[in-house]
Amino acid sequence: MSDPIARAEAANREALRLLFGGAPVLVDVRAAREVLPGLTENTVLTSGPPLPWASYTGGQRAAVLGGAVYEGLAPDLAQAEKALDRGDIVVAGCHDFSCVGSLAGVTTASMPVLVVEDANTGHRGYCTLFEGKASARLNYGVYNDEVQANLDHLANVIGPRLGEVVRSIEGGIPLRPIMERALRLGDELHSRNTAASLLFLREILPALLGRDDAQELVDYLTAGDYAFLRMSMAAGKSMADRMAGIEGSSIVTAMAFSSREFGIRVAGTGDRWFRGPLPTAESFQLFGGHTADDIEVMGGESPITEVCGLGGMAQAAAFPLQAYQGGTPQRMVERNLEMYRITAGEHPGFKIPFLSYRGTPAGIDVRLVTETGITPVMDVGIAGKGGGQIGAGCFRAPLQPFADAWTALQHA
Amino acid sequence: MSDPIARAEAANREALRLLFGGAPVLVDVRAAREVLPGLTENTVLTSGPPLPWASYTGGQRAAVLGGAVYEGLAPDLAQAEKALDRGDIVVAGCHDFSCVGSLAGVTTASMPVLVVEDANTGHRGYCTLFEGKASARLNYGVYNDEVQANLDHLANVIGPRLGEVVRSIEGGIPLRPIMERALRLGDELHSRNTAASLLFLREILPALLGRDDAQELVDYLTAGDYAFLRMSMAAGKSMADRMAGIEGSSIVTAMAFSSREFGIRVAGTGDRWFRGPLPTAESFQLFGGHTADDIEVMGGESPITEVCGLGGMAQAAAFPLQAYQGGTPQRMVERNLEMYRITAGEHPGFKIPFLSYRGTPAGIDVRLVTETGITPVMDVGIAGKGGGQIGAGCFRAPLQPFADAWTALQHA
Known part of the structure; x- marks a missing residue:
């Protein structure tokens, strides 16, 4: 099969078989350092084909700096910039860590990530948690006290508790059935996740009931109708990597x-x-x-x-x-x-x-x-x-x- | 304005204003006898323009008989038939009691009904509860031990508890926002109520959390993706009656x-x-x-x-x-x-x-x-x-x- 088209078509049949057989399951929520393969404490992950630090501009650059300060790698944005210039803080691409970033996609060691695993092959996809419906969010290039407090809340409260809930559900939460169903409920699972967020809530509800923090988790999961996007992204990474x-x-x-x-x-x-x-x-x-x-x-x-x-x-x-x-x-x-x-x-x-x-x-x-x-x-x-x-x-x-x-x- | 078309058009503008201003709110769940105006203990309500008892046929007739026995108005179906023939048990139309019936629409005094009230005019619409996803249901013309047990469960467990939950929510649950939203989520609120059932669940969730019976109510409200139809119907009655x-x-x-x-x-x-x-x-x-x-x-x-x-x-x-x-x-x-x-x-x-x-x-x-x-x-x-x-x-x-x-x- 030296004909490249014929060769590609044969290979693509196998690739599609793998893509179509994807069975992404949310199995955990953990700090990135605990699960992202090879992630070091001084690394800031960001979106896109990796670039030298000097090439990142505007909001993405601001988000990387914010991430470095948030992670405690520098006392302020100016110091963070110097540390990145020196290479004491390293910037890298999410995809190289089985991770996918939303917008600027800044992901650092202490941030909680959704852990989605393919039920058959074990391919994993990771993604940080939805920052909520505030306009000011780190993934949209903003870092200030409000953003910091929200990231702390995700890292200290929402992430660990959601992790507990997910781990308490035997076998995790299969995402594909939710995704298939959400397409019948007006979602396309990228810019619209309204139904999927509700369906996900319904799915984990038995594990939420009886928890003292149930209301807080319910509010988080349904605020802004966007919580599911990060699961859709992590699921996407786990499915795509099968190919x-x-x-x-x-x-x-x-x-x-x-x-x-x-x-x-x-x-x-x-x-x-x-x-x-x-x-x-x-x-x-x-x-x-x-x-x-x-x-x-x-x-x-x-x-x-x-x-x-x-x-x-x-x-x-x-x-x-x-x-x-x-x-x-x-x-x-x-x-x-x-x-x-x-x-x-x-x-x-x-x-x-x-x-x-x-x-x-x-x-x-x-x-x-x-x-x-x-x-x-x-x-x-x-x-x-x-x-x-x-x-x-x-x-x-x-x-x-x-x-x-x-x-x-x-x-x- | 003796021209009937011009007269109708003027009147219709007012009718539409009322229809479009409808603000149905679920305010309670109660036994029909407590809320349906003028309902007597020996009345069996059923769907459609009322007919003499002798005219009801097939499954609708079977459902009326089943309803009479369920209500304890007769010891068995044969006795119920005699009592209806004699007029000791009375059959009447749901609509005359501000009620709407699903399929055969049998509604008797002890059955719990959803109480939906227009926030502005107080017009009320009533409808019995969804019988669940079993194929055998009284509204589909079946009365047997299983149906009876399910109706008992609705009357003794689901209805009263759902009533408690609804009454605990100040001002009740406005249904129109749920209905408007559900149309963006693939429902048309007659034969498809999947999204509305989830949205309703989300809405009452704060009142469910912490209840020992939360899981049971969640399961009831989402089983079969149809629970909301009865609310949509009762809401419809309250809106239509404004005209x-x-x-x-x-x-x-x-x-x-x-x-x-x-x-x-x-x-x-x-x-x-x-x-x-x-x-x-x-x-x-x-x-x-x-x-x-x-x-x-x-x-x-x-x-x-x-x-x-x-x-x-x-x-x-x-x-x-x-x-x-x-x-x-x-x-x-x-x-x-x-x-x-x-x-x-x-x-x-x-x-x-x-x-x-x-x-x-x-x-x-x-x-x-x-x-x-x-x-x-x-x-x-x-x-x-x-x-x-x-x-x-x-x-x-x-x-x-x-x-x-x-x-x-x-x-x-």
Whole structure:
């Protein structure tokens, strides 16, 4: 099989089999240092294909500095900057630690992370906890007393207690059934997680009842209708990594961006990042008063959901999303249908009621992207200059990384 | 204003204002005898425009007999039949007691009912509790030991405890916000109540936590994804009744059927029923093994939801319904759009994401129905011969009652 297309197609069948067989289970919530393989105390993880520290800009840079101070690696932001410049504090990419970061994606040793494990293969995905519905959050590039207090609360109260609850449930909480069901309840599990957050709550409720802190955990899990996104992301990482390393496969296993670049990983090329310019906005909606000039890209690894056939690949399951990220139902359907042209399969579990329960387009094939010039769409939150969330929208990946990856695979 | 159309249109504006201003609140759960105005101990309420006892057939007749025995009005079904023949036990229509019945709709004095009250006008709607997901249920025409035990459990355990919980929540539980939200989560609040049941649970959770019986109530409220239908129905009754009695108005205030007839009430003609033949099936899906020959009509007053702009009027909010009652997404959209031709307005709170958040068609106008020949669609559960639920489908009301009502209004 020297024909690279035939070779890729054969490999992709195996990759899809693995992607479609994913069985992500939430098994624990632990401080990152306890579970992330190889994470050192002086490392700050952040989103996107890794860059030299000097290259991180704006809100993502601010978030890394905030993370370093939060972790106690420096007394203040100025000292943190010097320590990072010297290399006493190290910045690294989440993906290299089986982790995925939301927006700036800052993850440090003491932060609690969701531990999601594939029931069959043990592949793990990690993600920090939702910071709540305050506009000021570290993942949106803000670090101040309020953010610090909230991160402390997550680390000292919510994380440990949620961990207790999760561990008390024998076998953990299978996330795939919740995710499959949420697609029938208006979620696409990237920018809309309203139903999944409720379904998750329902699932763990028996373990919450009788706890003195039940109300606090209930409030946390349902505030902002977004708690489940981090589980969806960690689940996505565990599912996508099942495909990593399949020789010759042209299926995407990661899409992520920093403040500077967008990048992808492909099953057949392992950990290598193919990099390109930042995604472009296709449609978006900003919270009151903000204009496009206020938008700042701070990174993001939540497109791991699109990698698995969710988010932009499942927009036609989530028409309510219009109210949040703009667009029209017609365009959402067109865009969703377009995605079938660049994916190698249709997910057997993630289905779209409006498309007569057709499986979502899943398994982004860099060859098909290259041949059609159609790149993946991603539903993402939008950060503002100076930090904080100012909206949400639908973004389009750049072509270059996909073309480069397909070239590399053809010559492998 | 002697022109009946102009008169109706003016009256309908007032009727819509009242319908659209409905603010149903669940305020209590009580035995029917404690709250239904004028209900006597020897009365068995059932669905549809009232008929003489001798006219009730099949499963609806069986359910009335079962209800009489359950209530202790007769020692067995044979004795109950004699007592009903003699008039010692009286059969009456739910709607005359501000109540709405699901399927056969049998409601007796000791059965717990949901008490839903309009926050502004005090109009009340009542409905019995969901019998759970067992196929054998009194409302589907079955009465046996299992059904009796379940009804006892509802009357002695679930009803009283749920009542305690509801009464412990100051001001009760406003249902309209839950209903508005559920339409964004794939429900149409007649044949699909999955999201609303979860949202309701979330709403009362603070009052459940710490109760020893919390798990039991949680299980009851989420089993079968249908618990909320009864709240949606009681809410519908309280909203629709706000319109009752508006002189000249051609807006429908009730649609209901017995085992023999379909009937409507109209705002401008008060309690009068306009009767016609049973609805016809437009599309349906039966549970495994059943055929159309197995279908039996046992009555139903859940189309009070369609009266309020829900159910068949909101199908395009609930594409997941295909899996339950058949049909295609395209047909659901067409049917939903068709309904705008026979309704006087668009609901300001009940909105359809797929139609760019257009308000649901609401306020069925008997004049428009008569002029267009288009009759309302209703999403209903389907009973089988011999009792039990065997499927669900979309049914079409007959034209006659609407035409008769419009004639009566023109000559009023």
